[in-house]
Amino acid sequence: MLLQACGGAHGRSQYDFDSATNSCRTQPAYCAQAAGEESVVPRAVRTFATAGGSAAAAVKILDAALKQQVTEALEECADKARTEVILANFGTRSPTPQECNEQVRDAQGRTLTRAMQLGNEMHRVALQCAAEKLNKLRPGGFSLEPTYLYDLDSGKVTWLSPDEVARIRQRGSLGELKGSLVPDVVLHNGNPEQVQAAYDFKFPCVDIGKRPPWRKYPPGHPYDGMSQDEVYRQAFGLHEVPQVIPYLGAGL
Template sequence: MLVAVGLGACAGPRGGSGTFKQTVDSATSSCRHSPSLCAGADAVVPVPRAVQLAVVVAGAQAMLDEDTRRAVEESLKKCADDARSEILDQQHGGKSPTQEECKESIKTPGGESMTRAIWFGEQMHTLALECAQQKLESILPGRFSIEPTYRFDPSTRTTTLLSAEEVMLLKQPRFVSELKGTIVPDIVIHSGSPLKVTGVYDFKFPCVNPNKPPAWRTGANEDGSSGRTPSQKERYMEAFGLDETQVLRVIPRLGVFR
């Protein structure tokens, strides 16, 4: 699973106290928030098979018109701006942290130790996704998903959408390795089917005030090989059959970038 860690784009696991309305095709984190929904560590739980469907490259009829796209991106930018402002107001006196403050280890309300950069990134992501859910419901009802989970098989060039129930099961310790290689975009725009993707947006929250867009993250090669690894953007493009204009970053204060 692609995970954001570090100062450049301080997005960690999507935790925090906020919750956002789930669409039927959104991946959830219900196990984290409601452990009773998950089987115990000693239970034998069969992992349901995901429905295997090839991603269909969306045709022109599924693309957003310019006015709708502008409305989507303006709304997402406002969500990012507001989320950053609210968290900094609540937890840092309204001021942007310095690089030194971003590196400091802090204790979260839940007792976890992490850097201020990761903690702020988690909280900002939570608020931004709540905001995006609300705004996109009025702009693109039925044509977006919040944090859906996919698995892409490069050998067959097929992409699998995991159900919310399947994700809950796989987050249990005994199955968590099965999540390796999955991708979880923040926001997927689609034709009405989350496998017919027409655009992807990811929020990026640098800890210090950004003066330029942070780079897309990279991770380990899926096959364990060395050498250059695909960026997060490249993985999205390959999995969903998109071009570089359809996979975008949303950065507070700066806006939307490829």
């Protein structure tokens, strides 16, 4: 397989290409201003539909055949993202564990690991790819990196439009976004509050031949002790939320 992992067994937490939300949880100093919301990776693509209109009516049904098409499309996007980013940075070899754990600075001067930096790049490529494919497969019936507030006690889920999120940031009220859920891909019936399926891209830096476990939220977090997929499933009423991983595809 192109771009095989290097080295032996290593701690997964050191070498993950994970979402910006997970990066914030593992390195809170790096994302202190994000207040728990996925603000490190710029929203390269925001695709969403509002309730009502012919587009919403056209995507009301999500059958097994279409869901499988969407899943396969996202798997292709994950493969494309890793291949493009690794080729651009390392040629035909994979980064070593040492390179994955190396401290680097982003364009804003913030310190992060190379694994996080590469993971951010892969997410941008994967989301752009997803937008192109899903606009053909399910126009009006998906969102990329939508933001939801979830109250664990009441079970209430509130979708925040990109404009609402932007206003919160402009006000500097980032505490309002603490504990927000930002899945990479959500399928819905034209209304982002009516979630039908959700997916998260994961990009391990090394050990790419095995599926990483979902991370647990740290002490002090609103979802303390719960895993990311557990919160997704509970909030959105889903039986499963697949991880989409290069070469391994979508799985639990």
